[in-house]
Amino acid sequence: MIIKELIKPFLKYLDFLLNTNFYPRLISQSSKIFYKNDYKISGYDLVFIHIMKTAGTSFHELLKEIEKTGVKIKHNVHFGISIAEKPNKPVYCTIIRNPIDRSISLYNHYCRDKKSPYHTLALKGFSTFMRFCPEAQNNFCKNYSGELDKDVDENIYRLAFNNLKEFKHILFFDKIDEEFEIIKKIYKISSTDKYHYRSFEKKGYDDKIKRNIATFYNYYDIKLYESINEFFKKKV
Secondary structure (H helix, E strand, C coil), X not given: CHHHHHHHHHHHHHHHHHCCCHHHHHHXXXXXXXXXXXXXXXXXXXXXXXXXXXXXXXXXXXXXXXXXXXXXXXXXXXXCCCCCCCCCCCCEEEEECCHHHHHHHHHHHHHHCCCCCCHXXXXXXXXXXXXXXXXXXXXXXXXXXXXXXXXXXXXXXXXXXXXXXXXXXXXXXXXXHHHHHHHHHHCCCCCCCCCXXXXXXXXXCCXXXXXXXXXXXXXXXXXXXHHHHHHHHHHC
């Protein structure tokens, strides 16, 4: 542990020089709960797969209220679906968002947050950030497939899509208030405004260059987003 703390400044400097992600990877590998895919799901009624910049922080507050009704929920951290256990019933829930908007929002977040592992990378510009930040590249497919460290291909996309179709709840960010109301009715939570998602300045969302760059690095996430939307339309 002491050695890891000593090398953190060196890794940060190395990342600054080379646009690498050694420091974030060290943090991820050292964590016992964040960015994992080998946890147990037995004993939980609901497991929330929280992708950054999808209103997940607000949803956590709603999940806390649901827990008070006796529902056992795994949440509060970022992790992909488990490869250690397969559910015998629908247990996963998530919020999915347009991947292009999410990428720009993620970039804005890391520009603001000076303590975040990708802050220095974000300050180098959107194109550099998108090129070297793995969290900005097909992150939905990675988390819904459980393949957190691989480059996404057609097989991983297909695995993510098939898994997503079996989720207990899928909320769509573009109608999040309506989705929250549906969840509250399902779990009989009294109506309140405390769960409305936090909104920051929407900077760069209309920038065509940024949108083109985000599209390039999120081919499979865009495909997944469109496929799951079409899947639900057919179900209705």
